[in-house]
Amino acid sequence: MDAINEVGLHKASVVMISGKAGVSPAIINHHFGGKDNLLEATMRTVLKQLSDSVTERLKHVDRSDVVARLNAIVSGNFDDTQTESRVVKTWLAFWTQSMHDEALYRLQRVNEQRLLSYLRYELKQVMPKQQAVQVAKTIAALIDGIWLRGALKPEGIDVPEAKKLINDYIREQLECHCNVQLTAVPA
Numbered sequence: 001m002d003a004i005n006e007v008g009l010h011k012a013s014v015v016m017i018s019g020k021a022g023v024s025p026a027i028i029n030h031h032f033g034g035k036d037n038l039l040e041a042t043m044r045t046v047l048k049q050l051s052d053s054v055t056e057r058l059k060h061v062d063r064s065d066v067v068a069r070l071n072a073i074v075s076g077n078f079d080d081t082q083t084e085s086r087v088v089k090t091w092l093a094f095w096t097q098s099m100h101d102e103a104l105y106r107l108q109r110v111n112e113q114r115l116l117s118y119l120r121y122e123l124k125q126v127m128p129k130q131q132a133v134q135v136a137k138t139i140a141a142l143i144d145g146i147w148l149r150g151a152l153k154p155e156g157i158d159v160p161e162a163k164k165l166i167n168d169y170i171r172e173q174l175e176c177h178c179n180v181q182l183t184a185v186p187a
Helices: 002-007 014-021 025-032 035-059 066-077 085-098 102-123 129-151 159-178
Strands: none
Touching: 002 014, 002 085, 014 025, 014 035, 025 035, 035 066, 035 085, 035 102, 066 102, 066 129, 066 159, 085 102, 085 129, 102 129, 129 159
């Protein structure tokens, strides 16, 4: 991640990466089979951290509080482990490479489906299935889009603003489609 943060994936050679890790290039090639597999292993770690951050937040929220659970999912996606500069740049490299690498593409699909599954499950508690599917897709698109826009800004992702925008949308959807009057969800 440090190498990608400094020079980008294409310029981050195995020699550079091994120097930062304090190991020989042969060790990286032996254990990972090269830079592409090292990126895959790195992203598996990042995705595990993402999953853990969402799961941990959900553990502390009452199962019947759909709004708080949706907020926990959103918050997990904007966890510090996901918004730190070197992780952000690694995510961007991963997304770019996943269009050309089958193993990375599979990882991205698993991540995408996990997020949609979490969102659909919660939304189906308060709205019809088809509507829950559409709202879940929109929330996921908001998470990705706001995350990407923030990632491309020199100052990085404004996490409180991101969570506020997404949670405002969630509140509007639940009030509009479920006839539920909700108070503002804290960012």
